[in-house]
Amino acid sequence: MAASFANTQVSGKVATRHVAQGRVAPFRATGVRKTAGAQIPSSFFAGVSVPQRVFAVSGARSVSRAVQTVFAIKDGAVLEGRKLRVAVIGGGPSGACAAETLAKGGVETFLIERKLDNCKPCGGAIPLCMVEEFDLPLEIIDRKVTKMKMISPSNREVDVGKTLSETEWIGMCRREVFDDYLRKRAQNLGATVLNGLFMRSEQQGSDGPFTIHYTSFADGSKMGTPSTLEVDMIIGADGANSRIAKEIDAGEYDYAIAFQERIRIPEDKMKYYENLAEMYVGDDVSPDFYGWVFPKYDHVAVGTGTVVNKTAIKQYQQATRDRSKVKTEGGKIIRVEAHPIPEHPRPRRCKGRVALVGDAAGYVTKCSGEGIYFAAKSGRMCAEAIVEGSANGTKMAGEDAIRMYLDKWDRKYWATYKVLDILQKVFYRSNPAREAFVELCEDSYVQKMTFDSYLYKTVVPGNPLDDVKLLVRTVSSLIRSNALRSVNSKSVNVSFGSKANDERVVVA
Amino acid sequence: MQSSLLNRTRGAAFKATRPNACSRSVVVVRATAEAVVEKKERRLSPLERGGTLSGDQAAGKDAGQKARAMATGTTGEATILQIVDGRFVDDRWIGGRWDLNQFKDSKGEVDWDKVIDAEVARRKLLEDNPIPSINEDPVNFDTSEIPWWAWVRRFHLPEAEKLNGRAAMMGYVLALFVDSLTGAGLLEQQESFLGKLALHICVFAILLVRTSSDLDKYKGLIDEATFYDKQWSATWDGVKRPSEAESQ
Numbered sequence: 001m002a003a004s005f006a007n008t009q010v011s012g013k014v015a016t017r018h019v020a021q022g023r024v025a026p027f028r029a030t031g032v033r034k035t036a037g038a039q040i041p042s043s044f045f046a047g048v049s050v051p052q053r054v055f056a057v058s059g060a061r062s063v064s065r066a067v068q069t070v071f072a073i074k075d076g077a078v079l080e081g082r083k084l085r086v087a088v089i090g091g092g093p094s095g096a097c098a099a100e101t102l103a104k105g106g107v108e109t110f111l112i113e114r115k116l117d118n119c120k121p122c123g124g125a126i127p128l129c130m131v132e133e134f135d136l137p138l139e140i141i142d143r144k145v146t147k148m149k150m151i152s153p154s155n156r157e158v159d160v161g162k163t164l165s166e167t168e169w170i171g172m173c174r175r176e177v178f179d180d181y182l183r184k185r186a187q188n189l190g191a192t193v194l195n196g197l198f199m200r201s202e203q204q205g206s207d208g209p210f211t212i213h214y215t216s217f218a219d220g221s222k223m224g225t226p227s228t229l230e231v232d233m234i235i236g237a238d239g240a241n242s243r244i245a246k247e248i249d250a251g252e253y254d255y256a257i258a259f260q261e262r263i264r265i266p267e268d269k270m271k272y273y274e275n276l277a278e279m280y281v282g283d284d285v286s287p288d289f290y291g292w293v294f295p296k297y298d299h300v301a302v303g304t305g306t307v308v309n310k311t312a313i314k315q316y317q318q319a320t321r322d323r324s325k326v327k328t329e330g331g332k333i334i335r336v337e338a339h340p341i342p343e344h345p346r347p348r349r350c351k352g353r354v355a356l357v358g359d360a361a362g363y364v365t366k367c368s369g370e371g372i373y374f375a376a377k378s379g380r381m382c383a384e385a386i387v388e389g390s391a392n393g394t395k396m397a398g399e400d401a402i403r404m405y406l407d408k409w410d411r412k413y414w415a416t417y418k419v420l421d422i423l424q425k426v427f428y429r430s431n432p433a434r435e436a437f438v439e440l441c442e443d444s445y446v447q448k449m450t451f452d453s454y455l456y457k458t459v460v461p462g463n464p465l466d467d468v469k470l471l472v473r474t475v476s477s478l479i480r481s482n483a484l485r486s487v488n489s490k491s492v493n494v495s496f497g498s499k500a501n502d503e504r505v506v507v508a
Numbered sequence: 509m510q511s512s513l514l515n516r517t518r519g520a521a522f523k524a525t526r527p528n529a530c531s532r533s534v535v536v537v538r539a540t541a542e543a544v545v546e547k548k549e550r551r552l553s554p555l556e557r558g559g560t561l562s563g564d565q566a567a568g569k570d571a572g573q574k575a576r577a578m579a580t581g582t583t584g585e586a587t588i589l590q591i592v593d594g595r596f597v598d599d600r601w602i603g604g605r606w607d608l609n610q611f612k613d614s615k616g617e618v619d620w621d622k623v624i625d626a627e628v629a630r631r632k633l634l635e636d637n638p639i640p641s642i643n644e645d646p647v648n649f650d651t652s653e654i655p656w657w658a659w660v661r662r663f664h665l666p667e668a669e670k671l672n673g674r675a676a677m678m679g680y681v682l683a684l685f686v687d688s689l690t691g692a693g694l695l696e697q698q699e700s701f702l703g704k705l706a707l708h709i710c711v712f713a714i715l716l717v718r719t720s721s722d723l724d725k726y727k728g729l730i731d732e733a734t735f736y737d738k739q740w741s742a743t744w745d746g747v748k749r750p751s752e753a754e755s756q
Binding site: 083152154155156157253282284306319322324326327344345346348349350366400403406410414415418421425431435439442451476477479480481483484485486488489490491495496497498499 | 577594596627640645651654662663727731732735
């Protein structure tokens, strides 16, 4: 009995390798016959050393074929003779950081990325703490932004950044450079990077491995070759239009459409933007977001975004260009791009042994729309939870381990997300609210609090007396701004609740 | 002698501050002790006698911008709240802020209502016609330059008057109603606990619910305040968080 078990296990390993190389068609279990072994109740699964095996037999094929056996391994069972296999779908910041941590933790990792030189449309801003936490070399940072300008609907400009010290800055990077660095690092640590597009996955039973069908571009062809891969767990890191999320029925989320034009402007105008980023607020620029001018390595990116009125995005972009017209005069558009930005997490962020991280899970903050740091951090935390739950790849891990990551994530960052949500609800409601926002940002206490929480990702409790003064100033600013709104103003009021998009915008 | 020289220079200085160079400029003499002496020495013209007001007391009683310009034949048109060449121009908008000196009334105090009006108009104009933001034309005006009592007088007091009126009317009618039902007079009603409760409810309801759409607004606010939390907890539907399970 033991010998036969051993034999089947060895052939199982060979089978996996064969399947991974695409030589043998994946086995489809058409019938399942349980062994005559003891039915071990699930509550004992943690300590069982012999995995419960299920022999699936196909009527047509002979038993001697290598791919016959399918393992259903319960969570916590020790994996004999092999490491845990995890596929990370998507090689952006979240995928690459997850793959890196998994590989470091002793898990067999496959990172599937469809376009290795992808230039994802992005603001490209990374907070200071990310450089330290993720050991980023300063070479991948193109610019260090130390000044930000906020411009109100009535063109009141406020310089934000006077409280920053010499060593504090916001890094601007090129996504293709940034992503590539993280992927190569994961590869150097032992992850297998596969150039391919995920098509679909199948799981063989609720505790069995996943068979991932993907189109491999390894041969350099445009069409690619269909390939398969067998893994135990999947991390979906494939961004806002995640296919993994569709596979696990994770649910929909509201998203903003961010539209951006990259413009090469003359040298003297570029000098102004050397380490300065601008943020335009106003009804004309966006009803519920902001327009921006961010400096890239040799050009600027001018863009805007909206959730409620996506069809008018081109109008908002035109308005943003108009507002920054004088400062970007004589520029040439070199690229136009757009991308969805999630507004809140998906209803289900995990299912069985599949987890979602990064944009696929919907970890983008409100108000500022920041996603890179949270994507990378969630990838890392998910991988850490899997490494821990599987005892460095020696045991099978499952939904419990993934939920540990979800719980840890919620507890750690909920406060940050909620504060930004409140800021958005209060200050992006209407033009008077935006005027008050810009007016308040003039104050150094506000600037200090804002930058401390953005750069170091902790909600810093300030001096209580200053907080009370700030609250009074906020309320009075809002009251004044609303009082200054003309009686026959045609601006809009936006609400941020559960109503449908067209009901959320109301003319004042 | 000295005093007449002084008066003339003062008059010249006064003339220089007037924006319109009228050909028929009148040297308005200040009603100082020296001027009184002057009057005795030099008889005033018919235009200056017979109840004519002088100086600040006469200021602001002109026929109006257009008529004045036409009568004196000048085209000194004031620019008010215009967008010219993509820039906001107004005679009173200097250096990116409202020049409070130009809002002074006849007594020399700033008329804050006019400042508020001007800022409302500027914001409406820029809302309807957004202009590019120009580094050379910064906006430096902060609404906190307008003192708190100007805001209270202009915006809070009329509203407070309305609300007090409503509360008084509602209170009186309700008191009459309760009196007719229970026979308790006004003072007796206020001494009982239920009476005090009803009074509080009435006053706060009138404060908070001004129009019928306010109720929907509050429901909407509660929905807004809790929606994001619901979205975040959606993944824990029916599943206990490990941290909660531990603490139990």
